[in-house]
Amino acid sequence: MKKNYFSYLLILMVFVLGTMVSCxxxxxxxxxxxxxxxxxxxxxxxxxxxxxxxxxxCHTAVNMDEIAATLDTHKHVMGSSxxxxxxxSCGACHSSDGFIEFARSGERIAAAVxxxxxxxxxxxxxxxxxxxxxxxxxxxxPVESLAIEGAVYDHGGGNLCATCHQARRASTYYDSQTEPxxxxxxxxxxxxxxYQAHGAIGPNGTMELMNDTLFVTFDVPTTHVYTNSTHxxxxxxxxxxxxAADIGTMTGSPFDRDHxxxxxSCHVATELAGAGHNFVPDIAHCNExxxxxxxxxxxxxxxAARLExxxxxxxxxxxIHIADDGVHPMYASLERAKWNAFWxxxxxxxxxxxxxxxxxxxxxxxxxxxTALGL
Ligand code: HEC
Ligand code: HEC
Ligand code: HEC
Ligand code: HEC
Ligand code: HEC
Ligand code: HEC
Numbered sequence: 138m139k140k141n142y143f144s145y146l147l148i149l150m151v152f153v154l155g156t157m158v159s160c161x162x163x164x165x166x167x168x169x170x171x172x173x174x175x176x177x178x179x180x181x182x183x184x185x186x187x188x189x190x191x192x193x194x195c196h197t198a199v200n201m202d203e204i205a206a207t208l209d210t211h212k213h214v215m216g217s218s219x220x221x222x223x224x225x226s227c228g229a230c231h232s233s234d235g236f237i238e239f240a241r242s243g244e245r246i247a248a249a250v251x252x253x254x255x256x257x258x259x260x261x262x263x264x265x266x267x268x269x270x271x272x273x274x275x276x277x278x279p280v281e282s283l284a285i286e287g288a289v290y291d292h293g294g295g296n297l298c299a300t301c302h303q304a305r306r307a308s309t310y311y312d313s314q315t316e317p318x319x320x321x322x323x324x325x326x327x328x329x330x331x332y333q334a335h336g337a338i339g340p341n342g343t344m345e346l347m348n349d350t351l352f353v354t355f356d357v358p359t360t361h362v363y364t365n366s367t368h369x370x371x372x373x374x375x376x377x378x379x380x381a382a383d384i385g386t387m388t389g390s391p392f393d394r395d396h397x398x399x400x401x402s403c404h405v406a407t408e409l410a411g412a413g414h415n416f417v418p419d420i421a422h423c424n425e426x427x428x429x430x431x432x433x434x435x436x437x438x439x440x441a442a443r444l445e446x447x448x449x450x451x452x453x454x455x456x457i458h459i460a461d462d463g464v465h466p467m468y469a470s471l472e473r474a475k476w477n478a479f480w481x482x483x484x485x486x487x488x489x490x491x492x493x494x495x496x497x498x499x500x501x502x503x504x505x506x507x508t509a510l511g512l
Contacts, residue, residue: 191270200412205256207411213254222251230301233258239300240276259297276300280377284310284384290377295400302400304371304378308386308480311369312362312473320363322468324351331467337455339470355470362476364456369466370483376400379488382498386477387505389498437491443503444491447482450510457482478506 195201208214222232225247229239232248236258239245261275276297282288284304292299319342324332329351338344339356346352357363371384377400378384380392397403405412406419413419423433448464451457456479458465464486471479481502485492492499506512 191268195272203411204414207414208254208256211415213416216253219253220251222248236301237275282378282381282383284371284375284378285381288381288383290381292380293399294402294405295377295398298400298404299377302374302376304375304384304484306371307384308477311364311480312386312476314357314359314363317359318357318363320355320357320365320468320470322353322355324353325349331458332455335453335455335458335467337467337469337471342470353468355468357470360472361470362473364466364469364471364476364479367465367467370480371487373487374489375484375487376490376494379484379490379494379498382495384484385481385498385502385505387501389495389501392495392498433493436496437493440485440492440496440499440503443507444482444485446512447478447503447506447510448486450512451479451482454510474509478509481506 218231220231221227222230222235225245228235228247228251229245230236232251233254234248234250234252235246236254257275259275261273263270263273274294274297277294278296279289279291280296280299280303282290282303284307290296290299290303329346329349332351332353333344333346336342336344336353338353339361340358342356343354344351355363371378375384380398382389382391392398403418403423404416405414406417406422407413408422409419420433427433448457448459452459454471454475455467455469456471456475458467464483466479466483469476469479485499485502488494
């Protein structure tokens with residue numbers, strides 16, 4: 138029974154406490170106080186970039202796809218030489234990975250797997266996304282010449298191109314002999330008829346056919362220069378050197394016109410479909426400035442005709458062999474002036490612009506070759 142009284146007491150106490158809590162309820166709000174003084178304004182933040190305007194100049198799917206489709210048809214992707222990048226002496230120019238490593242560290246490496254150019258070979262990440270956003274480029278620094286000791290090429294956006302599109306060898310690589318020499322070589326197959334007809338074997342050279350092999354001894358006195366390979370020449374893209382006028386057997390005046398010494402300013406016509414990623418110069422654009430004053434096509438035709446005549450003369454003295462797939466140097470011992478004509482011709486043939494890259498220098502090399510060959 139006692140237990141029950143205690144329970145009643147507990148219930149009573151909880152009831153009293155509950156009533157006390159509800160008795161401390163807040164009263165009605167008082168009248169509003171007077172306004173305080175305003176704080177000072179914070180400084181303005183930097184304006185953000187309007188993404189729709191500045192990014193979509195480039196980053197629309199249509200634009201980027203069109204650029205990719207254009208690039209995909211170019212030799213930078215389709216060419217056969219992209220298989221060559223697994224060798225250390227070719228990797229920096231003939232593989233994407235090799236080029237990226239060269240741009241990063243200056244090291245010329247062999248790529249483990251050699252692949253053609255992609256967007257990120259030539260383009261890097263944006264360094265920043267502030268105003269004035271350009272296509273981010275992988276390499277824009279000055280380019281040290283591989284062939285000409287101490288020479289440096291520095292033409293803005295063209296430096297990317299010049300890193301690869303430069304000579305690998307100068308004429309002095311071949312013309313460096315200080316003693317009279319002889320060299321023995323054998324020829325078989327189609328080569329036999331070619332060397333028997335035109336072989337340039339030097340003043341005391343000998344040639345003998347035994348069974349199906351032609352044995353040749355090239356005699357190379359110091360008045361002569363020996364071509365020691367059918368790949369002799371500056372290599373296939375000496376464009377940066379023609380600009381600098383440093384790759385022939387004599388130097389000349391550099392093409393020195395600020396507004397278009399940069400390869401990409403002529404070869405990457407960003408206003409056209411595919412943003413110029415077929416790397417074909419937009420001649421219509423050239424003509425807007427040049428008009429009738431400089432007929433580029435006409436100048437090229439004149440130079441092409443002179444190159445053809447020099448080529449025929451060089452073939453007749455056994456310096457080169459011209460086949461359907463192009464010009465092939467021959468093993469040869471040639472008098473220095475004639476060998477120089479061969480070299481200067483190869484520089485212009487490999488440049489592939491028919492003189493545009495430096496009309497002045499092209500004419501200088503052609504004149505000298507014509508004199509040496511009696512044309
Ligand atoms: C003038 C052309 C151009 C403009 C303008 C531009 N980009 Fe790019 N952007 C490129 C190119 C070229 C690449 C490299 C090609 C690729 O990665 O496909 C690239 C790459 C990128 C990448 C991948 C690489 C990286 O940097 O991380 C991002 C993200 C990017 N852009 C964002 C932007 C944004 C955001 C804007 C606007 C604020 C912008 N871009 C404006 C051309 C442009
Ligand atoms: C990584 C080295 C590399 C870079 C960078 C590079 N190229 Fe090339 N380019 C090549 C090679 C190699 C070929 C030939 C590919 C083949 O046919 O196998 C080539 C081919 C070309 C051709 C076609 C030539 C022909 O015979 O039809 C043009 C034009 C050209 N490049 C221009 C440029 C321009 C302009 C730039 C800079 C915007 C540039 N290249 C950057 C290596 C490069
Ligand atoms: C300094 C960069 C450079 C180096 C190093 C280099 N090449 Fe090239 N090579 C080029 C360029 C640029 C072209 C394309 C030139 C053009 O078409 O105007 C080319 C073109 C070629 C082509 C002709 C592609 C064609 O079908 O027309 C072959 C083959 C080739 N290179 C092989 C080699 C080999 C093999 C090596 C290494 C022993 C090598 N190259 C090293 C830059 C280089
Ligand atoms: C051989 C080098 C090379 C390769 C490969 C290359 N680009 Fe470019 N790209 C350039 C050069 C050079 C420019 C011109 C830069 C300039 O003039 O400021 C350029 C410009 C651009 C621009 C800006 C165009 C404009 O209107 O200003 C875009 C976008 C672009 N590239 C996207 C790409 C994409 C996407 C790929 C791959 C599908 C690619 N590029 C591959 C060299 C290259
Ligand atoms: C003044 C403008 C101009 C400049 C700068 C220029 N080129 Fe050219 N390039 C041309 C013209 C024009 C041709 C000839 C195209 C033709 O006849 O179809 C050409 C031809 C070429 C070719 C041969 C293309 C083919 O289809 O056979 C290559 C490769 C080349 N240039 C690369 C370069 C490189 C690399 C640079 C920078 C070192 C450069 N060019 C600078 C205008 C220029
Ligand atoms: C913005 C105007 C302009 C554009 C565009 C232009 N050029 Fe020029 N170019 C000039 C001027 C100015 C000269 C200097 C004329 C002189 O020295 O007689 C020049 C000089 C040259 C020369 C040297 C002529 C010589 O006798 O040595 C060549 C080659 C050339 N341009 C080719 C081209 C090609 C190819 C293109 C198009 C890819 C082009 N130019 C686009 C203005 C332009």
